[in-house]
Structures are given as C-alpha cells and as structure tokens.
Amino acid sequence: MxxxxxxxxxxxxxxxxxxxxxxxxxxxxxxxxxxxxxxxxxxxxxxxxxxxxxxxxxxxxxxxxxxxxxxxxxxxxxxxxxxxxxxxxxxxxxxxxxxxxxxxxxxxxxxxxxxxxxxxxxxxxxxxxxxxxxxxxxxxxxxxxxxxxxxxxxxxxxxxxxxxxxxxxxxxxxVDEALFQTAAAPGQGILYLGRIEIAAKGIDLLLAAYARIPEAERQPLTLAGTVQEPAALQALIDQFELQRWVSVLGPYDAASRLRLLESCRFVVMPSRTETFGMTIAEANAAARQTIIWDRAPMNEVASPSSPRVRAFDVDAYAAAMRELLGISAPQLTQLGEDTRLHARRWDxxxxxxxxxxxxxxxxxxxxxxxxxxxxx
Missing domain, CATH: 3.40.50.2000 (Glycogen Phosphorylase B;)
Known part of the structure; x- marks a missing residue:
C-alpha cells in the first residue's frame, strides 16, 4: 500500500x-x-x-x-x-x-x-x-x-x-521502552517536560502554584523544553521571585529525558489543552507521578495514582505538589510501580x-x- x-x-x-x-x-x-x-x-x-x-x-x-x-x-x-x-x-x-x-x-x-x-x-x-x-x-x-x-x-x-x-x-x-527500565525510587526536585509555551502549557499557572509552596518545603523546579517566549517566561520567574528555585534547561533528547525523569521526584503537567499528553505517559512509564488538571484528555491518560486537581485551581495544584513532596520515599516508590504498570498500555x-x-x-x-x- x-x-x-x-x-x-x-x-x-x-x-x-x-x-x-x-x-x-x-x-x-x-x-x-x-x-x-x-x-x-x-x-x-x-x-x-x-x-x-x-x-x-x-x-x-x-x-x-x-x-x-x-x-x-x-x-x-x-x-x-x-x-x-x-x-x-x-x-x-x-x-x-x-x-x-x-x-x-x-x-x-x-x-x-x-x-x-x-x-x-x-x-x-x-x-x-x-x-x-x-x-x-x-x-x-x-x-x-x-x-x-x-x-x-x-x-x-x-x-x-x-x-x-x-x-x-x-x-x-x-512510549519509549527504555523508560520502563528506570529506577522506581524517587530522586529530587520537580520536573516539567515539554514545549515551554506559557498559555497553552499552563506555565503561568505552574509558577503561581509553585510560588505558594513554603520555601522550607520546596525542592527545585526544572523546566526542560524549547522556550517559546523567553522574555515572558523570565518576567514570570521574576514576578514570583523564583530566580534561585527555577532552572530552564531548554531542548532535550531521549537520553536526557531518561536522566531527567530518573533523577526527579515527580512531574508536573499543567497544560490547559492537549490532544493526548505524551509527557504524562512518559513520566508514568518512568514510575513518576504526574500532577494534572482533572480534565480531558489528561485525566484519561494519567495513571489512577497521579494527582488530579480541579482545573486551574492554583491553590489546589500547590497543595498537590506539597503532598508529593511530603510523602516518604517508600510510599512514592510503591506509587511509582503501580503507575508504571498502568503505563504498559502505551505501546x-x-x-x-x-x-x-x-x-x-x-x-x-x-x-x-x-x-x-x-x-x-
């Protein structure tokens, strides 16, 4: 054909x-x-x-x-x-x-x-x-x-x-089969993966939520992906006084994605709109919880244990991040194993x-x- x-x-x-x-x-x-x-x-x-x-x-x-x-x-x-x-x-x-x-x-x-x-x-x-x-x-x-x-x-x-x-x-x-081979034990820090587009990907909402986490509870936030609006992104980071907490890495390849996922504690995916949400599937395959807004199609793709937050409720998103920052490593590892099993459907x-x-x-x-x- x-x-x-x-x-x-x-x-x-x-x-x-x-x-x-x-x-x-x-x-x-x-x-x-x-x-x-x-x-x-x-x-x-x-x-x-x-x-x-x-x-x-x-x-x-x-x-x-x-x-x-x-x-x-x-x-x-x-x-x-x-x-x-x-x-x-x-x-x-x-x-x-x-x-x-x-x-x-x-x-x-x-x-x-x-x-x-x-x-x-x-x-x-x-x-x-x-x-x-x-x-x-x-x-x-x-x-x-x-x-x-x-x-x-x-x-x-x-x-x-x-x-x-x-x-x-x-x-x-x-998803890439190599993601299923990563260690389930959590690393450190919060990770965003994907195109860094402020409105569509909800970066403004993410930074507003992250700024609500008390500094004593925070872990660094990494934004990895192509930056669409660098000046606007920097203005948001400055607005929320997050300069020493947020790192912007720029584009990544498959090997870098693997390292980033394995080294983080959990993933954030605050997109306002998606047709699927590849980052969700990839993070779940790597045994990482992904915090999403509770709306289609993200809530269809995410594992049952990945936190779902009422759409665009910044305070609730901050609370979900604080919860994943606070639970023990063994608990997070078990959640990761369950999440990875769910992600096996993405083949x-x-x-x-x-x-x-x-x-x-x-x-x-x-x-x-x-x-x-x-x-x-």
Whole structure:
C-alpha cells in the first residue's frame, strides 16, 4: 500500500510537539510492509528530501523573509498540487493550525480514501487571538471527513459531537521502552517536560502554584523544553521571585529525558489543552507521578495514582505538589510501580498494528463503496 501522509510538523523542528513523533514511531514499523511518504513544511535546517527508517519525508513551502508563519501558509498552499502529484493508495491528513480541518477533502482523488488524524484540535485559540472564525473548521469542517484516527475516548466524543456518523478509531500513543527500565525510587526536585509555551502549557499557572509552596518545603523546579517566549517566561520567574528555585534547561533528547525523569521526584503537567499528553505517559512509564488538571484528555491518560486537581485551581495544584513532596520515599516508590504498570498500555508496536488494521479496513470499505456505485 502506498501511504501519503500530510503532517504540519516534523520531529527535527526544534519547535515541534508530539505529533510528528507519533508519525515517525508508527511509520517506521509500517514501512517494512508499505511505501510511505510524509509531506511536511520546511523549517530551519530542514533538507528538501530525507529518509528515516524507510520513511520518505518531503518538504513543501518556504519561509518568506522574516514572516514567522510563511512556511506554514506556503505549505498549505502547496498541498493541492502535491496531493495530485504524488501517487498513493491512501491519504492521511493530520489536522493542523489554524482551523484543524483544511481544504484537502475538496481536491483529493475521490477514488482513494482519506483519513483525518486528530493530532491538533485547538482552532478556537486562533479565533480568539486573530479574531477570525477558524473554529468553524472544527465545528463544521470535520463533517467533510468520514474516517478519523483519534488518541483518546474524549476526542472521539468531541468528533462525534460534530459528526455523528464519523468512523472514529481510538489509537493511543506509545512510549519509549527504555523508560520502563528506570529506577522506581524517587530522586529530587520537580520536573516539567515539554514545549515551554506559557498559555497553552499552563506555565503561568505552574509558577503561581509553585510560588505558594513554603520555601522550607520546596525542592527545585526544572523546566526542560524549547522556550517559546523567553522574555515572558523570565518576567514570570521574576514576578514570583523564583530566580534561585527555577532552572530552564531548554531542548532535550531521549537520553536526557531518561536522566531527567530518573533523577526527579515527580512531574508536573499543567497544560490547559492537549490532544493526548505524551509527557504524562512518559513520566508514568518512568514510575513518576504526574500532577494534572482533572480534565480531558489528561485525566484519561494519567495513571489512577497521579494527582488530579480541579482545573486551574492554583491553590489546589500547590497543595498537590506539597503532598508529593511530603510523602516518604517508600510510599512514592510503591506509587511509582503501580503507575508504571498502568503505563504498559502505551505501546508503539500495538499502536502501529492497530493503525495498520484501521487503514486496511478503510481501504476495504472504500473499495466496497466504489464497487457498489459502479465506479470500479
């Protein structure tokens, strides 16, 4: 089967999130049996054509002068020609900014099936920021697609709330097997992992909560990940007088992630919005509790013992951190073992098998529909 995948991001991009990691992990397994091409935007340092473990990555669009969004806009503009130009049997489209859905259903080959992969579903934030109705793409644009891969039951409910007849398959992310080999005994300090984006990732809420912990009870807080707004981040650290308590490490690789998780006491994940929450799954696999807001999909992904806090209640988040700082190491180790057992459900091999099976099912459904309409 020839699979053409439209991905608005790439794991080589320093500003990328978890979506392109999923694309790579799934397809490096499926590439043993299928021909896979992934179309992504350009980014600083990208090459026009790249092969990773049997997957071909091709870049579309370009950056125009210093316009920060030009690579993404030109990528979107390039898609109609690219989809018509590259031979494929199955087309996969990752939902992308600014409206989640795109115009792909209008220009695709009608004799080949299309599946929407819901890695991004935050159009309302763009509506509020730019004062344009991008959220209509989520409210109405999803109805142009028949088949969906979603990461959580919560997202399946959201899609079906807008498109009742949608064929949705829940296929969660996996985690690196090496995380399950880390020591369960807790280290020292509090860890945040992921893109350091103040509003979306709730860094402002985290720092406000951390500042409420009495100094006598605190352990250092480490923020690891690409910083999106360095000046605004430093202003928050200064505002809460946390200069000697908070360390910002910047980007990390898989080996660094392993060391950071093994050396910390627990993980904080204060995101306002997510489509899955890879950090939660990774921390739980490493036997670390993760404090989250009690809202979907984070509360679906986190282990039962990971603390859930009423959404955006900063005082309650501070109390949850104080509790994990105060319990004994043997108690935290036992919680970690239970958490790791729960995280065994996040498996890349199982995800790849499930995704391949869904692809084949959709291909068969599509061929059946063509036969019944007399088009084959």
């Amino acid at each position: 020839r699979i053409l995948h439209l991905d608005p991001d790439d794991m080589g991009n320093p500003l990328s999130g978890g979506g392109p990691v999923r694309t790579y992990e799934i397809y490096k397994r499926l590439a043993r049996r299928h021909e896979i091409t992934v179309l992504t935007p350009t980014f600083e340092g990208s090459t026009p054509d790249l092969h990773r473990n049997g997957i071909r990555y091709l870049r579309l669009g370009r950056k125009i002068r210093d316009h920060g969004s030009s690579h993404h806009i030109t990528y979107l503009m390039s898609l109609p020609g690219a989809v018509r130009r590259f031979d494929h049997d199955l087309l996969i489209e990752d939902f992308m900014p600014p409206a989640s859905s795109t115009w792909t259903p209008w220009f695709r080959h009608r004799d080949r099936p299309l599946i929407a992969s819901v890695q991004w579903f935050f159009a309302r934030a763009y509506t509020e920021k730019l004062k344009l109705p991008f959220h209509w793409g989520e409210e109405y644009g999803v109805r142009m697609y028949d088949h969906f891969v979603v990461l959580t039951e919560a997202m399946r409910d959201r899609i079906r709330g807008r498109h009742a007849s949608a064929n949705c398959r829940v296929i969660a992310n996996g 890349w091999d199982a995800a790849a098998d499930a995704q391949e099976n869904f692809y084949l099912e959709v291909m068969e459904l599509h061929q059946r529909g063509l036969r019944s309409s007399g088009r084959t």
